[in-house]
Amino acid sequence: MKRGDLLIYLFSASMLLFSFLLYLLLYSGLGFDQHIESVVVEYKKQVYAKIPLPSPERTIDINGPWGVIMLDLNGYKVRVNPFSPLYCPDKICMRQGWISKPPETIVCLPNRIIIYYQGGKYIDGLTY
Ligand SMILES: [Zn+2]
Numbered sequence: 001m002k003r004g005d006l007l008i009y010l011f012s013a014s015m016l017l018f019s020f021l022l023y024l025l026l027y028s029g030l031g032f033d034q035h036i037e038s039v040v041v042e043y044k045k046q047v048y049a050k051i052p053l054p055s056p057e058r059t060i061d062i063n064g065p066w067g068v069i070m071l072d073l074n075g076y077k078v079r080v081n082p083f084s085p086l087y088c089p090d091k092i093c094m095r096q097g098w099i100s101k102p103p104e105t106i107v108c109l110p111n112r113i114i115i116y117y118q119g120g121k122y123i124d125g126l127t128y
Pocket of ligand 1: 088089090091092093094107108109110111
């Protein structure tokens with residue numbers, strides 16, 4: 001009885017560990033394989049700003065005709081800082097939170113701003 005319980009416990013523990021390691025492996029593997037070059041801020045279908053990635057953890061202000069967007073950067077992760085000045089009426093772009101890989105995008109309809117990744121498998125596949 002006791003021995004069986006221990007085996008089941010060990011088995012589930014090792015499965016848990018295994019899936020965790022697999023996750024780490026896949027996650028880091030994908031990160032290396034993506035070749036994300038930069039994150040692009042497009043305004044009215046024109047490239048307004050391009051920030052090379054990966055970036056250290058920081059917040060940058062992008063000034064434009066719409067006001068100021070505060071972008072949070074951390075490695076390949078990007079988000080609109082939820083404490084940005086009230087430049088956006090619907091705030092959907094701020095509520096969306098972090099994006100971390102293509103083809104994820106942040107769209108701000110009221111300001112006609114699109115934030116997307118340049119490089120990466122998905123975009124390359126579209127380009128060629
Ligand atoms: Zn918005």
